[in-house]
Amino acid sequence: MIHIILFGTGCDLCREIASRIETAIPLSGCDVRFEKSADLHRMLSCGVKSTPSLLLEGEIVSEPAEMGVEEITALIKSSCAKIKDA
Numbered sequence: 001m002i003h004i005i006l007f008g009t010g011c012d013l014c015r016e017i018a019s020r021i022e023t024a025i026p027l028s029g030c031d032v033r034f035e036k037s038a039d040l041h042r043m044l045s046c047g048v049k050s051t052p053s054l055l056l057e058g059e060i061v062s063e064p065a066e067m068g069v070e071e072i073t074a075l076i077k078s079s080c081a082k083i084k085d086a
Contacts, residue, residue, distance in 0.1 A: 006034070017064050
């Protein structure tokens with residue numbers, strides 16, 4: 001299962017990115033757990049320096065605001081393939 005966390009404050013941009021992620025998940029064909037978090041302590045412990053930030057399988061994706069559904073889908077598929085190969 002792929003784990004995705006969207007760190008943000010719930011602003012319009014955060015909601016737009018969340019919508020893109022929710023659209024990309026079924027397109028990826030992967031088993032995904034998606035959550036949103038505004039917990040500052042959790043953000044800092046994960047190395048998040050600005051929001052919105054996307055954490056995909058423990059790695060920060062630096063510019064989620066610039067990602068479209070297709071790019072997010074590709075990232076999910078890539079992470080899914082890495083897990084299957086491991």
